Amino acid sequence: PGTITIRIGHWQLETGVRDAINEMSKEYQKLHPNVRIIQDAVPESVYGQWLSTQIIGGTAPDIVEMGMIPYQLIIAYYNRYCMVLTPYINKPNPYNKNNEFFDTPLRNTYRDGMSSAYVNEMQEFMTVPLSAFSVRVFYNKNLLKRLTGSDIVPKNYQEFKAVCKKVSEMKDDRGRPFIPIVGSKYHFGMWDSAMGETLTYRLMEKADFNRDGYVSNDELFSAVRSGMLSFNDRRIMGMLQMTRFLSDNCQSGFTGLNRDDGVLLFAQQRAVFMTTGTWDARSLQQQTKDKFELGVMDFPVAKPDDPDFGDLMLGPRYENPGVGFAFAVNRMSKSPETALDFLFFLASRENNEKLNKIIGWIPAIKDTKIDPILEGFAPNFEGIYGNFNPNLGGETWIKWLQLNSLYQVNKDFKAEQFVSEFEPFYKEKGYFDFLEQMKDRQRGIAINERFLTGIRGLALSTTNGKNTSDPLWIKYRAQTRERQLNVDVW
Numbered sequence: 001p002g003t004i005t006i007r008i009g010h011w012q013l014e015t016g017v018r019d020a021i022n023e024m025s026k027e028y029q030k031l032h033p034n035v036r037i038i039q040d041a042v043p044e045s046v047y048g049q050w051l052s053t054q055i056i057g058g059t060a061p062d063i064v065e066m067g068m069i070p071y072q073l074i075i076a077y078y079n080r081y082c083m084v085l086t087p088y089i090n091k092p093n094p095y096n097k098n099n100e101f102f103d104t105p106l107r108n109t110y111r112d113g114m115s116s117a118y119v120n121e122m123q124e125f126m127t128v129p130l131s132a133f134s135v136r137v138f139y140n141k142n143l144l145k146r147l148t149g150s151d152i153v154p155k156n157y158q159e160f161k162a163v164c165k166k167v168s169e170m171k172d173d174r175g176r177p178f179i180p181i182v183g184s185k186y187h188f189g190m191w192d193s194a195m196g197e198t199l200t201y202r203l204m205e206k207a208d209f210n211r212d213g214y215v216s217n218d219e220l221f222s223a224v225r226s227g228m229l230s231f232n233d234r235r236i237m238g239m240l241q242m243t244r245f246l247s248d249n250c251q252s253g254f255t256g257l258n259r260d261d262g263v264l265l266f267a268q269q270r271a272v273f274m275t276t277g278t279w280d281a282r283s284l285q286q287q288t289k290d291k292f293e294l295g296v297m298d299f300p301v302a303k304p305d306d307p308d309f310g311d312l313m314l315g316p317r318y319e320n321p322g323v324g325f326a327f328a329v330n331r332m333s334k335s336p337e338t339a340l341d342f343l344f345f346l347a348s349r350e351n352n353e354k355l356n357k358i359i360g361w362i363p364a365i366k367d368t369k370i371d372p373i374l375e376g377f378a379p380n381f382e383g384i385y386g387n388f389n390p391n392l393g394g395e396t397w398i399k400w401l402q403l404n405s406l407y408q409v410n411k412d413f414k415a416e417q418f419v420s421e422f423e424p425f426y427k428e429k430g431y432f433d434f435l436e437q438m439k440d441r442q443r444g445i446a447i448n449e450r451f452l453t454g455i456r457g458l459a460l461s462t463t464n465g466k467n468t469s470d471p472l473w474i475k476y477r478a479q480t481r482e483r484q485l486n487v488d489v490w
Helices: 017-031 044-057 071-081 141-148 157-168 188-207 217-225 234-248 259-267 278-288 336-346 349-359 372-377 394-409 415-463 471-489
Strands: 004-010 035-041 063-065 131-133 135-140 179-181 271-277 294-297 322-324 327-329
Touching (some): 017 035, 017 336, 035 336, 044 071, 131 278, 141 157, 141 271, 157 179, 188 217, 217 415, 234 415, 259 278, 271 278, 278 294, 336 349, 415 471
Parallel strands (some): 004 035, 004 063, 179 271
Antiparallel strands (some): 131 322
């Protein structure tokens, strides 16, 4: 009698996550003996269905990790089922009372100012993030030295190209060639994004019509359709050439392999380099323990003086580190205050450091220590980024995916042929997919109006329509601007 049970639901089945939550739950229970914390750890493949079923049925955990469902559904769930946390984020975290953050607002203790917890459509802070993430290249130190004769890691594209050539020429005891780069449906996109798409940064010189520093899918289409830009442009061809290099150095048939297949190849010491995020660091440590020494390096991108791609690399690769592992509080919880208090406990400086140390992730809170293997994950806050987005949906996007898959696995399918087949289709069919995309945005207006009606009704009943500076009216005006007016303005 008197015991409060708090359930926490998430999809993080990586090594150490459940152990870390269990350990921190014990620490919390030392301060609050009447509270029990129970985990609902659900595989990510079914988490979306599980979350929707639980939350609509009124049986969801007190604390839930939001994700694995379409974004518009997440917004609806936030609005209907989750506790608004905005009133708390400008107050100090009570569990920081014994450190330098004792009088610092909670949001200012985060590496990103808690920006990842802010939901623009809600105009509210809705979650408490617990970890930070970035993506790097892991490599087998022992295998690198054995195959190349050197333990010096490649720092740029030319050095990386030379290392890959040496590795691909070597064979194992069974006569099988060693693989320079681990490829799979999961891994290749990270390689291509970091090393290939970055080369399209200068497309903004031709297609950034609204001058916001980014080439959106409609701007790219407008530029190509009008003849101001062609897929034969040096910037796009450079990206395709890099894609060819990366795919040629992956294992055969990699496009049909999943995440675990790629990790297995790396753990069996048949491949030297593999990219993934900090979320996999501890799992890789466990899988490679007693087998080989694991190293971490940044992506070996081209330098401004590179003979192949130097004209496209105006600087280093920009990286926006993500702060995630974020949890919302179920509004239907019998003890929402206790649930939120547990999240604050995990978000304190000492406890957040301890939580992430057990998992092997980067803490979300500032001035915390991280696992030595993750020191190489320090993000690059200044640099260039990709500006290529051909996704207009419909048949156009299907055509791109088909040709891109063929291009990755068929060395005889050249970049010029890729472009000659895709660009005419993009100009012709893309026009109708573009119009359909515009119609989809318009269809959302009716749905948005129902959402806005609820906010307007609440504002009218609360303020009698008189106090227009009330937060509810501010939220209503902001939502009207962002979700309705700006659709047509843009």
